[in-house]
Amino acid sequence: MNRSDHVTPTTGGEARELRLLEQAWRHPRGIFGWLSYTTHQAIGLRYIVTAFIFLLVGGIEALLMRIQLAVPNNTFLSPDRYNEIFTTHGTTMMFLFAVPVMEGMGIYLVPLMLGTRNVAFPRLNAFGYWMYLCGCIFLYWGVFTNAAPDAGWFAYPPLAGPQFDPGKRVDFWAQMITFTEVSAMCVAAELIATIFKMRAPGMTLNRIPLFCWSMLVQSFMVIFAMPSIMIASSFLLSDRTLGTHYVNPAEGGDPLLYQHVFWFFGHPEVYIIFIPALGFVSHIISAHSRRAVFGYPAMVLSVVATGFIGFGLWVHHMFATGLPQIGEAYFTASSMMIAIASGAQIFCWIATLWTGRLRMTTALHFVFGFIAIFVFGGLSGLVLASVPLDLQVHDTYFVVAHFHYVLIGGALFPLFGAFYHWFPKMTGRLLNEALGKLNFWVLFIGFNLTFFPMHILGLKGMTRRIYTYPPEMGWGAANHLATIGAAIIALGGLLFIANVLLSRRRGQIAGDDPWDADTLEWAASSPPANYNFEYLPVASSRSPLWDPPEERAIVTGLRNDRREALVTTLMDAEPHHRYVLPGPTIWPLITAIAVTVGFAGSVFNGWYIFWGAGLTGIGLIGWFWPRRPLELKP
Amino acid sequence: MTAAKTLDVAQLPPYDVSSQSPLWWGQVCLAIIEGTMFSILLACYFYVRLRMDVWPPPGDQFPHLLIPTLGLIPLLLSVPPAYYASQAAKKNDRGGMIRNLALNLLFGLIYFVLRVVEWHSLNFNWKADIQGSLVWAFLGLHTFDYVGDLGFTLVLLVLVLTGRYGEKQRLGVHVDTVVWYFLVAVWIPIYIVIYWGPRLVETPR
Numbered sequence: 001m002n003r004s005d006h007v008t009p010t011t012g013g014e015a016r017e018l019r020l021l022e023q024a025w026r027h028p029r030g031i032f033g034w035l036s037y038t039t040h041q042a043i044g045l046r047y048i049v050t051a052f053i054f055l056l057v058g059g060i061e062a063l064l065m066r067i068q069l070a071v072p073n074n075t076f077l078s079p080d081r082y083n084e085i086f087t088t089h090g091t092t093m094m095f096l097f098a099v100p101v102m103e104g105m106g107i108y109l110v111p112l113m114l115g116t117r118n119v120a121f122p123r124l125n126a127f128g129y130w131m132y133l134c135g136c137i138f139l140y141w142g143v144f145t146n147a148a149p150d151a152g153w154f155a156y157p158p159l160a161g162p163q164f165d166p167g168k169r170v171d172f173w174a175q176m177i178t179f180t181e182v183s184a185m186c187v188a189a190e191l192i193a194t195i196f197k198m199r200a201p202g203m204t205l206n207r208i209p210l211f212c213w214s215m216l217v218q219s220f221m222v223i224f225a226m227p228s229i230m231i232a233s234s235f236l237l238s239d240r241t242l243g244t245h246y247v248n249p250a251e252g253g254d255p256l257l258y259q260h261v262f263w264f265f266g267h268p269e270v271y272i273i274f275i276p277a278l279g280f281v282s283h284i285i286s287a288h289s290r291r292a293v294f295g296y297p298a299m300v301l302s303v304v305a306t307g308f309i310g311f312g313l314w315v316h317h318m319f320a321t322g323l324p325q326i327g328e329a330y331f332t333a334s335s336m337m338i339a340i341a342s343g344a345q346i347f348c349w350i351a352t353l354w355t356g357r358l359r360m361t362t363a364l365h366f367v368f369g370f371i372a373i374f375v376f377g378g379l380s381g382l383v384l385a386s387v388p389l390d391l392q393v394h395d396t397y398f399v400v401a402h403f404h405y406v407l408i409g410g411a412l413f414p415l416f417g418a419f420y421h422w423f424p425k426m427t428g429r430l431l432n433e434a435l436g437k438l439n440f441w442v443l444f445i446g447f448n449l450t451f452f453p454m455h456i457l458g459l460k461g462m463t464r465r466i467y468t469y470p471p472e473m474g475w476g477a478a479n480h481l482a483t484i485g486a487a488i489i490a491l492g493g494l495l496f497i498a499n500v501l502l503s504r505r506r507g508q509i510a511g512d513d514p515w516d517a518d519t520l521e522w523a524a525s526s527p528p529a530n531y532n533f534e535y536l537p538v539a540s541s542r543s544p545l546w547d548p549p550e551e552r553a554i555v556t557g558l559r560n561d562r563r564e565a566l567v568t569t570l571m572d573a574e575p576h577h578r579y580v581l582p583g584p585t586i587w588p589l590i591t592a593i594a595v596t597v598g599f600a601g602s603v604f605n606g607w608y609i610f611w612g613a614g615l616t617g618i619g620l621i622g623w624f625w626p627r628r629p630l631e632l633k634p
Numbered sequence: 635m636t637a638a639k640t641l642d643v644a645q646l647p648p649y650d651v652s653s654q655s656p657l658w659w660g661q662v663c664l665a666i667i668e669g670t671m672f673s674i675l676l677a678c679y680f681y682v683r684l685r686m687d688v689w690p691p692p693g694d695q696f697p698h699l700l701i702p703t704l705g706l707i708p709l710l711l712s713v714p715p716a717y718y719a720s721q722a723a724k725k726n727d728r729g730g731m732i733r734n735l736a737l738n739l740l741f742g743l744i745y746f747v748l749r750v751v752e753w754h755s756l757n758f759n760w761k762a763d764i765q766g767s768l769v770w771a772f773l774g775l776h777t778f779d780y781v782g783d784l785g786f787t788l789v790l791l792v793l794v795l796t797g798r799y800g801e802k803q804r805l806g807v808h809v810d811t812v813v814w815y816f817l818v819a820v821w822i823p824i825y826i827v828i829y830w831g832p833r834l835v836e837t838p839r
Contacts, residue, residue: 120656189663193656201641211839223663229668244760244767246678252686252764257678387821518788530786538641557644567656575643577650613778626793630800632648 025530039120047104058092058218070483082467083150090153112521115200120193128186130592135179142172149173188219203539225268231479263314277414287517335385362436366417373409398458424510443492449485453478517632518543591619685817705748723807
């Protein structure tokens, strides 16, 4: 490796090299070609768009519930339909929207921020997306054939067991889990490998952008937490279809075991959704207050600590199950401890905002909305973390209010902020700011109007998951208010869609770096070329784009006639070797369909697992079939 | 980005068959995922064991010790060939890869036959009781992974034998060993728990 000081090669040669690069990374044509894409921008956008469609679907389900609850003794939905809708709403939002949309943002942004050309395993990336899509179709196949799950998004046995929920409803739920978890684990593995080994030269551990740290921690949480839910849902499914006894107390099984295994995943799941949002917030704050985030080491350590502590909290979902008090005390303490890690970050952000030169953009509005709502949700979380208070409000609307405050406030507001921030990178055009601010205020007001009254409803004793209530309970006014709020949220959602559709065609042209931000994704063109960077950048500091031009450097010497990227060392990001990435291929889709045959069929007949495994074997052989040239030219 | 300096990487190799490859980390992640699954199953085993007065549950005979214990011999013997196959892959030594992959596969298959024989001799199935369900889960999940990796090793052996291989396939040989080590290593605690566990923590009948 030579470090030299002369600038880029001659112009004629450069144009030829650029043509080669364009050719190597060109998307194949036609529908068949479209199904073969393996670039991270395309796959990331597919995740994001699909997840947003399911946000809409889940939102419509929420509106149906709010209409039903708007007035006492309502008969808009039957009790059975209501059960299906609240279960499908929770399942859709958690598994088909929240996690995938964060994965999609990670897939899109991480390679750009790291200054590389694709994720480490592009075909696995495509496979993960197809698995996710098949999972979505699978669940809604159940919904539209009157087999929508109806036992709550966590499907506790015995209610969800074979005795009390015969038919296929819960089976669809349990197997949908497997699809989405396979997808999430694919993304986690590829993001870990990408962040560890494909960073720009010079991007040592203490220069990794905070969003990439977030995705790294989130990915590790995925690979430690998701196996747990696969075990839990497989327990349930095999008890229901194969006659095993994992949750059957008559033969030594235990329904509580299911709850433990479920929540050992279920609590980290909240952080799997929330930690990427922390990354968004750091970048938005830094760009729009025009200074680096205060306390980078504290921020990184807090995110890592949140990842660890997140695994020690699960029992606080089970305080009402009669566990030993010493256990409850431990989980109360650990639940409070996580507030330290979150609190440290909030203070770092406030310090950044305080000392920065603020630009009051829509993205920053959403961050302020996030801080307000999330802190409030955190406070009701402290209430729920203490056992005596939790026992009072367990399974009431207080809990519903709390988790919508932390999930919508903690993840959805930063996500909207992230859209306003990165939309110009994804499309080349800015979203409309005036419409954006209106969008923010409508959502903020609608959100609080919907969910704040639920705290009071919970304290008044309204339990979750009841489909109606008599007028004497005195819950009518607050419920009515919540329904009005839900309509306002829907309006906010429509404003967002309108803004996206309008700005995509007629928005202001953004340029590469509309916010004068500091991280490497803003060095790529908007929208980025398939290869992201003509010359891979060198990370000269933590904020490379704010360095004076004479300190910046680029990587030369990668071959442009094939999809090549650079592998660097784990700690110091020293260049180690060049790495040829695979091109477009249809095999991930074929393999995903083969796996789907096994998973979907096994709900009806266990033998399908073996059929599916055989077909998957064929898919994998096609996937890994050695293609020429076998030996790479240097 | 306008830049004044360049960092030339043309001299670096275009591929690297070693643990520096991103694929190695991918396989490590896969092993962590599978390992977490087995750990949770082990935790579940002890959880239900603690809640039962009699273990193994009445009607279940003790799983046999002889064959699973003998089986450890070929299982452990399959590890050195896996290691030497990966070393041969790094050095692009075709003969070494063929020899060691074949040995790896041979020991793997011997163990697989013993596994099937032993599994067949259990007097309970997954429907019997919670021990049955869990033991079958361990055996089922591990065998599924094991057969998958045997198949993968076989495909690699065929590719090397037919000469249809390059750096990517050699890297495949190298990272395949990560999964193999994992499958052998994770079996040891499972073996102790499901075969020795009921004896060591036996309750008077």
